[in-house]
Amino acid sequence: MTTFDFFVLSGLLFAVGLFGVIVRRNVISLFFSLELLLNSANVLLVGFSKLQGNLFGEVFVFFVLAVAAAEAAVGLAVVVALYRYRKSVNTEDFSILRW
């Protein structure tokens, strides 16, 4: 396995996640896609960390994990509050801020 394989894996995961962010209309599915985007960055960080031979990339992955956990908690709270308000998780129903 070379570093390029990590690029391929990361690029594929990012492409899948971006496709989901653009196509899906369900907020929970959007969150799934966002987690995939964060994970693709993690894959590349681990790959570079292994290429360089130091551990700074893996420490950064640790921070990304913490940020992802915080994002999941706050984002889900927002989604649950919105669901209580609108009885829907479809992004097309959340258009009250659109002019």
Add this chain to the structure above:
Amino acid sequence: MREIFFYLFAFLSVAFAVISVTHRNVVKGGIALLASFVSLGAVYFTAGAEFIGIVQVIVYGGAIVVLYLFALMTMDLKSFGKEPLKTLSVAVGGAVSLVLLVSVLYAGYKFYGGVVTAGISGAKEIALPLFYRFLLPFEVVSVLLLVATVGAVAVGRREE
């Protein structure tokens, strides 16, 4: 042996990621996402990033996906309704993600021969840079998690 498992789990993680993004049932998508994250943890193991692999399985698989599924259980799944597939958004999404994939591969092409070092980085190896060089970011992250917890409770609270 390492290579075989790397390619196997890399393929599995991408395949489950595709399922989780495209599946119409959100709960099944969440389960597929869980499988994708566990496969990614195995990929980290094959690369020698032992601690990151364990944390990936515990935090992503055990905490984040379960949190999503738990929140899904409080909602009425039948009220979600069908998502009509718009040809325009599928075309735009496919084009944008394809362009991004090609650009990532183009950027990675100069690392084509880069050999991954065989060292294993467990908790002991990670602890040294984490607690010496990155001690301040580590403490800031703890404050961030506290703020996120308080914020999640404050936002999700039912108003009287």
